[in-house]
Amino acid sequence: MNKLTFILLLIAFGLTGSLFAQAKFEKESRIKPGQVPDKARLFIDSLKIQSKVKWYKEESLTATSFEAKFSLNQARYSIEFDAGGNIEDVEIETDLNELQPELKESVYLQLNTDCKKFSIVKVQRQYTGSESDLLSGLTMNILNPSITINYELIIKCSPEKQAGLFEYLFDDKGKLISVSEIVFKNSSHLEY
Amino acid sequence: MNTKALLFIILVVLMQGKSAVFAQATYRFGIMPSLNLNSALKNNWSLNAKAESRQLFKSGTVNGDAVNEYRYVLTDLSLIAAKKVGLNSRIAGGYLMRIEDGEISHRFIQHFIIVQKFAAFRLAHRFMSDQTFSESEKPEIRVRYRISSELPLNGESVDPGEFYVKVSNEYINSFQAKDYDLEIRLVPLLGYDITDNFKIETGPDYRLNSFISSSPRHSYWMTLNIFIEI
Numbered sequence: 001m002n003k004l005t006f007i008l009l010l011i012a013f014g015l016t017g018s019l020f021a022q023a024k025f026e027k028e029s030r031i032k033p034g035q036v037p038d039k040a041r042l043f044i045d046s047l048k049i050q051s052k053v054k055w056y057k058e059e060s061l062t063a064t065s066f067e068a069k070f071s072l073n074q075a076r077y078s079i080e081f082d083a084g085g086n087i088e089d090v091e092i093e094t095d096l097n098e099l100q101p102e103l104k105e106s107v108y109l110q111l112n113t114d115c116k117k118f119s120i121v122k123v124q125r126q127y128t129g130s131e132s133d134l135l136s137g138l139t140m141n142i143l144n145p146s147i148t149i150n151y152e153l154i155i156k157c158s159p160e161k162q163a164g165l166f167e168y169l170f171d172d173k174g175k176l177i178s179v180s181e182i183v184f185k186n187s188s189h190l191e192y
Numbered sequence: 193m194n195t196k197a198l199l200f201i202i203l204v205v206l207m208q209g210k211s212a213v214f215a216q217a218t219y220r221f222g223i224m225p226s227l228n229l230n231s232a233l234k235n236n237w238s239l240n241a242k243a244e245s246r247q248l249f250k251s252g253t254v255n256g257d258a259v260n261e262y263r264y265v266l267t268d269l270s271l272i273a274a275k276k277v278g279l280n281s282r283i284a285g286g287y288l289m290r291i292e293d294g295e296i297s298h299r300f301i302q303h304f305i306i307v308q309k310f311a312a313f314r315l316a317h318r319f320m321s322d323q324t325f326s327e328s329e330k331p332e333i334r335v336r337y338r339i340s341s342e343l344p345l346n347g348e349s350v351d352p353g354e355f356y357v358k359v360s361n362e363y364i365n366s367f368q369a370k371d372y373d374l375e376i377r378l379v380p381l382l383g384y385d386i387t388d389n390f391k392i393e394t395g396p397d398y399r400l401n402s403f404i405s406s407s408p409r410h411s412y413w414m415t416l417n418i419f420i421e422i
């Protein structure tokens with residue numbers, strides 16, 4: 001191996017010593033149904049979904065959760081469970097036009113305040129509640145009033161000069177609950 | 193759908209290679225290690241420094257004689273400054289110095305990149321031009337397009353400690369004096385994300401050129417790419 005190449009590799013490995021200390025641990029991995037807590041798997045099985053269900057495990061420094069993703073009635077569903085298999089929420093991708101006019105108006109008012117320009121990339125309806133209530137909602141289309149409905153929107157927003165991607169969470173009245181910026185993963189290996 | 197499109201592109205490239213083989217073709221095998229250091233700066237600027245070498249082990253004529261002899265071919269050192277101009281896009285410009293056979297050639301690079309994020313993979317489109325000057329050769333201008341895809345092998349995105357596949361296909365139009373050549377590259381790599389700031393990739397880099405008006409040349413380089421964000 002050429003001396004120059006060898007020296008550069010030595011420098012590279014020397015630099016990476018500090019990189020391991022800086023790394024933030026967040027990981028999402030595809031898993032088999034057998035690796036999912038029984039409670040979560042049984043919940044999904046009871047829905048009798050015809051399409052393929054993909055299971056994912058999400059790990060951070062503080063928590064582990066499991067997510068089932070599938071299509072049902074031409075909509076994309078995502079059901080999240082905690083480490084014990086207890087259901088956390090149900091998210092269903094929806095169209096902006098399916099939102100109530102008053103809700104849409106509140107959403108646009110907030111976005112017009114925050115952004116010079118914006119475009120709505122994705123809209124999800126988020127349901128949280130007890131397991132039995134969520135199961136009734138999914139299987140019999142019965143929406144118990146105790147179920148909380150929020151709306152999660154992915155927005156491309158240009159506050160000033162530079163556009164960013166943000167996740168907005170609104171309640172069912174259009175009141176803003178939270179905003180967080182979506183950070184893109186490093187792509188220099190795709191660019192150079 | 194996009195996986196099918198990529199497979200179609202690979203098939204098109206392989207068919208071109210196959211038809212080129214029937215002319216008097218030449219080939220060469222070697223390694224091409226590279227080190228990329230990328231650094232984010234203020235105001236959406238970033239800097240990329242790259243060092244790459246090529247080392248040849250074997251060359252010859254298809255169905256003819258082969259020369260098994262090690263030769264250090266060249267070293268490329270480049271520095272590129274890039275500016276984010278959109279949510280997923282960047283323009284960049286820079287300089288590359290090539291040291292080959294004791295001679296230095298100078299290349300000026302400009303490119304525009306768009307990275308698309310899909311549900312289970314990412315796609316990058318790079319539009320690039322470069323101009324190369326040296327004492328022994330006439331100036332060369334190249335206009336290039338490359339499509340690269342990053343396919344996680346676990347989950348919907350590449351996380352630390354996970355493998356991924358990166359497939360790139362590039363078309364390079366070369367104009368030198370009155371000569372024109374088209375080079376096609378196909379690079380399927382296996383990558384490992386050690387951390388978000390440190391990736392290693394390896395795999396073959398196949399290049400086909402000189403097939404339009406003369407004997408096609410096939411180059412097979414085994415790559416080892418290291419990407420570090422500092």
